[in-house]
Amino acid sequence: MVKGLKELxxxxRDLSDESFKILTVLNSxxxxYEYVPLELIEKVAKLPPSRVIKSLRELMDVKAVVKHKVTQSFRLTYLGLDLVALKKLSDSGVLGYIGTRVGVGKESEIYIAKTPEGRVVAVKFYKIGRISFQKVKRVRTYSLDEGRWFTHSRSAASKEYEVLSRLSDYTQFVPRVxxxxxxxxxMDYVSGxxxxxxxxALAPENILRCVMMALRSAYVYLGIIHGDLSEYNVxxxxxxxxxxxxxxxxxxxYKDDPxxxxxxxxxxxxxxxFFKERYNLEKRVGDCLEFVKGLRDEF
Ligand SMILES: Nc1ncnc2c1ncn2[C@@H]1O[C@H](COP(=O)(O)OP(=O)(O)O)[C@@H](O)[C@H]1O
Ligand SMILES: [Mg+2]
Known part of the structure; x- marks a missing residue:
C-alpha cells in the first residue's frame, strides 16, 4: 500500500450508496464530457444539490473524482473507474471480496480477489496512459484529460477477455477468465x-515446452500471435x-496481419x-517456430 493513500x-467498503450513484452518473x-457540469450531475442523479455536493466532496477526498480547475464540473479518475467496475462486479455476483494490489504492470494494476463461492481470482484493471499522463503533468500546468484514456483501457480489457476465453478451450497454459x-x-489468480x-526451475525444458504448446494452440486453433511475449509475461x-x-x-x-x-x-x-541464457537449454528457433505453426510435433 502506498503510504498516505487509502487502499482500494x-x-x-466505506463509500456511501449515494457516492456510488454519483460515480455511476459520472461514468455514464x-x-x-471531459468534465461533467454540476447541474447535469444533479439532474441525472435526481438528488438534492446539497447531497450531490456532499458525495462529490467524499469522492474528491479519496481521489476518485477531480474538479475542473475553473468551472463547477467534475470527472472520474482511474480510481473512480476502479470503484465503478468493482461495484458492477459485486452487484452481478462475480466478486464477493476484493483484496490488496498484487501486481503493477506497464499499463495495469492487479488485485487479488474472491468470488462469492470463495474462488481466488485476479482482477486486472487497465490503466493505459497513466504513466505518460503523470510524466506530462509534471511539465505542464493545466490538467490533462485522463478520461480519454478510459476508452483505450476499456477496449484492452474487452480484447483480453475475449482472447483468453477462447484460448482456454484449447490450452491449459493461460488463466481462465x-x-x-x-x-x-x-481471471484465475496464478499463485507463483x-x-x-x-x-x-526443476525442469526448465518442460516449462519451455508448455509455453510453446500454448503458442501453438493460439496459432493453430485461433490463428493468433501473442505479440509481447517475454519472461515478464509468463x-x-x-x-x-x-x-x-x-x-x-x-x-x-491475427496471422494475416502484416x-x-x-x-x-x-x-x-x-x-x-531466455532459456539458453538462464538454463543453458539449446533449442533452435526455426524448430520451435515450426512446432508453433503445427508443422512438426517436437522441437
Ligand atoms: N492472473 C494473475 N495472477 C497473478 N498475478 C498476475 C496475474 N496477471 C497479472 N499478474 C501480475 O501482474 C503483473 C502485470 O500483469 P500483466 O498482465 O503483464 O499487465 P501489463 O500489461 O501491465 O504488463 C504481472 O507481471 C504479474 O506479476
Ligand atoms: Mg505484462
Whole structure:
C-alpha cells in the first residue's frame, strides 16, 4: 500500500450508496464530457444539490473524482473507474471480496480477489496512459484529460477477455477468465512468480515446452500471435508444480496481419534466448517456430 493513500478495498467498503450513484452518473457521461457540469450531475442523479455536493466532496477526498480547475464540473479518475467496475462486479455476483494490489504492470494494476463461492481470482484493471499522463503533468500546468484514456483501457480489457476465453478451450497454459467490466478483467489468480524471477526451475525444458504448446494452440486453433511475449509475461505457478501461464494478451495479432511473422519470430526467439541464457537449454528457433505453426510435433 502506498503510504498516505487509502487502499482500494477500504475506499470501496466505506463509500456511501449515494457516492456510488454519483460515480455511476459520472461514468455514464464520461464518453460525452471531459468534465461533467454540476447541474447535469444533479439532474441525472435526481438528488438534492446539497447531497450531490456532499458525495462529490467524499469522492474528491479519496481521489476518485477531480474538479475542473475553473468551472463547477467534475470527472472520474482511474480510481473512480476502479470503484465503478468493482461495484458492477459485486452487484452481478462475480466478486464477493476484493483484496490488496498484487501486481503493477506497464499499463495495469492487479488485485487479488474472491468470488462469492470463495474462488481466488485476479482482477486486472487497465490503466493505459497513466504513466505518460503523470510524466506530462509534471511539465505542464493545466490538467490533462485522463478520461480519454478510459476508452483505450476499456477496449484492452474487452480484447483480453475475449482472447483468453477462447484460448482456454484449447490450452491449459493461460488463466481462465470469468468476466470483464469497464477497464477490468477477472481471471484465475496464478499463485507463483514471473518467469524472470524464477531462478530455481526443476525442469526448465518442460516449462519451455508448455509455453510453446500454448503458442501453438493460439496459432493453430485461433490463428493468433501473442505479440509481447517475454519472461515478464509468463507466470510460473509453484503450487501446480512449475506450470507456466502466459498472460497479457491485449496486443495479440491475427496471422494475416502484416507484422504477424515478425512478431511470432520475436516471441519465439525471446523465449529460446531466455532459456539458453538462464538454463543453458539449446533449442533452435526455426524448430520451435515450426512446432508453433503445427508443422512438426517436437522441437
Ligand atoms: N492472473 C494473475 N495472477 C497473478 N498475478 C498476475 C496475474 N496477471 C497479472 N499478474 C501480475 O501482474 C503483473 C502485470 O500483469 P500483466 O498482465 O503483464 O499487465 P501489463 O500489461 O501491465 O504488463 C504481472 O507481471 C504479474 O506479476
Ligand atoms: Mg505484462
Amino acid at each position: 478495498a477500504l475506499i470501496y 457521461m464520461s464518453t460525452k 470469468y468476466a470483464h467490466v469497464e477497464h477490468s478483467v477477472v 512468480v514471473e518467469l524472470y524471477r524464477y531462478r530455481e 507466470l510460473v505457478s509453484v503450487d501446480e508444480g512449475e506450470k507456466p501461464y502466459i498472460i497479457d494478451w491485449p496486443q495479440y495479432v 507484422r504477424a511473422e515478425e512478431l511470432l519470430l520475436r516471441d519465439v526467439s525471446y523465449m529460446v534466448k
